[in-house]
């Protein structure tokens with residue numbers, strides 16, 4: 023019904039604002055666009071579900087997410103993939119893993135501090151009703 027669409031519009035506004043703030047953070051530059059398969063030809067042999075901040079933004083606009091949990095499942099792929107594909111002790115791998123951990127923590131803190139718990143529950147009810 024219309025009231026449900028009002029709720030989902032507000033969720034999309036929150037998710038776009040969160041995603042855009044992450045895209046503007048210099049630490050997360052490597053996470054803004056998909057990993058370039060021409061640059062990294064073995065990437066898809068290691069990573070089954072690539073994800074990046076631009077793809078998240080497109081998914082939001084395509085109404086893919088009805089709850090914060092669904093959004094976070096995709097968003098978590100970004101840092102999980104980075105930890106998985108870059109496991110070595112060399113400085114470049116350690117650097118991207120540090121940024122991946124910063125991305126994980128930053129997302130969770132923003133959601134904890136800025137997304138109302140009752141609003142999250144309303145979104146879950148909408149998902150369960152569909």
Ligand SMILES: COC(=O)[C@H](Cc1ccco1)c1ccncc1
Nearest residue numbers: 052053057062104107108114118
């Ligand atoms: C999320 O980005 C990545 O996983 C790539 C993988 C990669 C390896 C070589 C080129 O790109 C990355 C980018 C920047 N610094 C480290 C690794």
